[in-house]
Amino acid sequence: MAGPSWDTSRYLTLFGGEATEHLEALGKDVVALERGATVALVDSMFRHAHSVKGMASSMAFEGTAKLAHLLEDLLGTLRADVARADAAVADVILQTVDALGLHVKAAVASEPLPDHGALVTKLSELNAALAGKPPPVAPSAPTPTPVSQPEPARPVAAPGPSADASAPPRFSLKLKINPASNQPGVRGFLAYKRLSTLGNVFDLKPPLDDVKAGRVPQGTITLELESDQTEEAITRTMRTVADVELESISLLVKAAPPPPPSSESDPNRVVGQEPARTIRVRTEVMDQFLDQAGELLLATSRVRELTRSVPQAQRPALDEAVNRLHLLVKGLHDKVMEARMTPIAVITDRLPRAARDIARRRNREVELIITGEDIELDRAIVDELADPVLHLLRNAIDHGLETPEERKAGNKPPRGKVTIAVRRQRDRVVFELSDDGRGVDVERVKALVVERGLLTADHLQTLTERETLMLLCLPGFSTARDITDISGRGVGLDAVRRAVDQVGGTLEIETTPGRGTTFRLSLPLTVAVVNLLLVGVGDEVYGLPIGKVGGVVETARERLSMSQNAPVLQFGQSVLPVHELSALLEVPPDVQPPALVPFVVVDGDDGRLALAVDRLLGQREVVLKGLSKPLDLVAGLAGVTILGNGQPVFILDVARLVTA
Amino acid sequence: MRHVLFRLEKDRYALPLSAIREVVVAPESFTRVPRSPKAMKGVMNLRGRVVPVVDLRELLEVGPGPVGGPGRVVLLDRGRRELGLLISEVDGIESLEKIGPPAPRASLAVKGLARLGAIPVTVLDPDALDATVARAFTTK
């Protein structure tokens, strides 16, 4: 391998520091390994060894890289059967880690690297024994080169160019992989993939499996491409693939016999490698399906609106037809929604490993129990929740759980428990993440909120315990004493709350001092269809998600009470701050405001509040559309929809509307 | 490169043809976007899609006066979304090859000046236009 082409000395300190970190982590993992081996643990060790190998080879410390590589191999073998990681194996791993440590030290001091020939042999032998293979006689060659074979004769019934005049043109291509390329298989595969984006590939030689394995005699690949693209466009695309040259391209004449019906069984046919029972659909296409089904729904309601102007005599037949159309469209929409359902396991599958990583870095011991991960939600919701859920887990381990020593002192088992329970509750999904840690210190939260000037002490007095806990989700709040790299990075609880709001869910926090904390997310199954309360302000119309509306009170403005010079509304047992929606949205209010003003009670970030509007326009089930740039920059808008009369209407995010 | 030529009142502008999805007649009214900058005309319903439309005159800060007549909306192709620009009238498609530097103190969305015969044409940069809109929102 060629040496590095830069001055390595300036990276030396960095190399030393980072390699040492990885080796220390590896050492810790070995200790954990002796207590009980898991795939996740071996994975982590593999990653550290891999990193050290990569760094060492970048610095041209070949001996170090070799040692790390052997360790990586051993761990790779171990991964397949972690039960074989006994004390003897752990011993060899630890020796290797120590030896690598010596290498790094010597390297940083610019001293010659120590020789560990005996260890190299020991590692190879151990790996071979574990893998059940005899040790290699010589260092293995990079890629097995097959004995050169004569080109297979072209099958007589090969699917030639289609005689069907409507089929796209077919090109014959010859590619050549650069002989100097060190991964010819991947290069070939990349070229194949790139061409597949332009059309259908036929008659690939060598077959795809051989290409992927790097079995490409003389580096030459031939294939036929059925594509609507011009020859020039294909050439241009191939030019963006490094190390693969398009040697020739020619348009095939449409004169050959039609493809045989048995083309399915043709081994050279590489199109549609998936068995036919399930098909893969690009998520983008699924999104388009949903968009279009949603637009069909909207179009149907537009038709229904238009029928109102039709003379009474013709109404019944027309109504029936429209109703039938609506049912069909709704059915189609439901089917599309169903196809988008994704199990929550997509998110939770990666959590055990993340939990271990976080726990190790914070010297915690944690057991993660997940139930109900096969419950399905709309893909958009699952996507939106991936990062927030990871944050909640980090939070639980980092802030919720005590250290093993603290736990022992408190008569708890040293290993903390984090439970994730997912369950269906009528038309919603409840996602609960609980820890059995120290619980949230509510008094400390209050103190911090005041200290950071987020709320006044007076305001705090009026909050219920539930509302006080929600202060954890205020932007700029963090109970961590310092910003750690584990919880301080990325999303905070405010972002978690935001994401949950975004998909139309709610977040609740419960805590018991000394017993632990639970975060409960209540989520809708789907995002696309929402129930709105339509309100009028001035001559504009807005939608409020029904899920956020607690009630409506109609009263005269003069009858509102005042508190600290601001109007408040009496609602049941509580007193709510009043906001003028016209002011929040910068709408000129009605010149003649109604005598009785409708006040809509909604959930905000700090509890409920009342919004003064001009008119209530009724409830409507609508298809929610997300906001694209630049509309997503407006604080307080959650989405947009189109009413039956064709008018676009914005849906409000009340919490952000009053805070931002 | 082929450009779409259009007018804001009497001034002539151009955008690369490749950046434009279509041109439509402006609707009678737009739905106002609350809390948005002055240049944001509103959103329109374009065959079931909700498209944000910017008043190009306001965005480029080229003097007062509304766009006369119903106007047209030029739809910029921004990948999976589109951005509408409210203008006066489309003149046609012309090939503009030589684009000189923009006038001093021109908007950042201006790529440069070209000439069509004796008529000066301000050539706009679609990416910079998009960025200018976003900036108007964040600095509002």
Place this chain on the structure above:
Amino acid sequence: MAKKVLVVDDSVFMRDIIKDIFAAGGFTVVGEAGNGVEAVEKYKELKPDLVTMDLVMPYRNGIDATREILRGDNKALVVMCSALGQETMVMEAIEAGAVDFIVKPPRAEDVLAVVKKVLGEA
């Protein structure tokens, strides 16, 4: 205008090497990320012209991150960084939509050649 690059690798050391290569090659490194989760966030924030993505990383590996980035922007150009011996993973990444790959240890001329190809500059 210099093209903007986002460098993703869990090793600071490796990131520095790659950053230096880009700087010398006339690119602007607009950001870096140390894991897949961060990579996705940074991508959304910085909208780089190109991403170099490590395969093996904590939290979310490079393949998942690539998939996620492309879900948000199907025109994203992601180039994988891999070591020899990771062919299967690289192919999985290409399947997921990565446009090319470079092999670690990265050599300046290889990296720049691949990147310029991908950006259509060569």
